[in-house]
Amino acid sequence: MDIDLNADLGEGFGPWRMGEDEALLELVSSANVACGFHAGDAVIMDRTVRLAKARGVDIGAHVGFPDLQGFGRRPMQFDARELACHVIYQLGALAGLAQAAGYRMTHMSFHGALGNMAAADAALAEPLVRAVADFDPGLIISSSASRAIEQAAERCGLRVATSFLADRACGDDGLLVPRKLPDAVIHEPEAVLARVRQLLQDGSVTSYSGKKIAMRVQSILLHGDTPGAVALARTVRGVVESAGRIVPISRQMA
Structure with a gap:
């Protein structure tokens, strides 16, 4: 079994840092880089790209709502064309910095509230995915389970x-449940590891309601902004390596 192990990185801003990017880059095979809207800035993006390149880690644009104060986790209402332009703007920013560093952007993902809304709403997913295709039809979309995006x-x-979000609960439809619900974010490392083992062993996930649902994934995502993220990523990597190989999605889907 080939599985990508990825993390959301570059989520600081100016002098403020979030997460342990350098340590995580030693453990993951791909990184979703914040593009300045929900977190990150040009200097942090450049640094993250160059660190990833030095370690042979794939990079992708992590695009979200223009909401630094809310970390992109607050729903916002935009005209579809305006929101598509925001997506293209962020893709272009990371692609430009990658090109300047002699590297290539391989994928993209939708962050936070934008990702949750697009995953649940086909009418919203359509123009956003079209924007990605218009920018670069070779990009891979990394997404939690979503028929709308697929x-x-x-x-x-x-x-x-x-992508399976190891520390986030999902509903019976595979969509992520709102963070405001109790235990929507799974903090206990053993619970996270149990979910990863179940996924690798029988291709299933236990939903928020307790139902076992099938889920075929190419990637496992760990959030870099949570306490103990590096130790957890190291343990998850060991679990994945015991079941197969860690391979970035760009090589899995080549």
């Missing part, structure tokens, strides 16, 4: 890699 990507000729 169907929009199929119509646009894009590849989708399903």
Whole structure:
């Protein structure tokens, strides 16, 4: 079994740092880099790209709402064309910095509230996925389980890699449950590891309601901004390596 191990990185701003990016880059095979809207800035993006390149880690644009104060986790209302422009703007920012560093952006993902809204709403997913295809039809969309995004990507000729968020609960439909619900974010390391083992062993996830649902994934995501993220990533890597190989999605889908 080939599995990508990835993390959301570059989520500081100016002199403020979030997470342990350098340590995580020693453990993951791909990184989703904040593009300045929900977190990050040009200098942090450049640094993250160059650190990833030095370690052979794939990079992707992590695009979100223009909401630094809310870390992109607050729903916002935009005209579809305006929001598509925001997506393209962020893709272009990371692609430009990657090109200047002699590296290549391989994928993208939607962050926070933007990702949750697009995953649940086909009418929103369509223009956002179309924007990605218009920018670069070779990009892979890394997304939590979502029929809306998968169907929009199929119509646009894009590849989708399903990512399992090891520390986030999902509903019976595979969509992430709102963070405001109790235990929507799973903090206990052993519980996270149990979910990873279940996924690797029988291709299933236990939903928020307790139902076992099938889930075929190419990637496992760990959030870099949570306490103990590095230690947990190291343990998850060991679990994955005991079951197969860690391979970035760009090589899995080549």
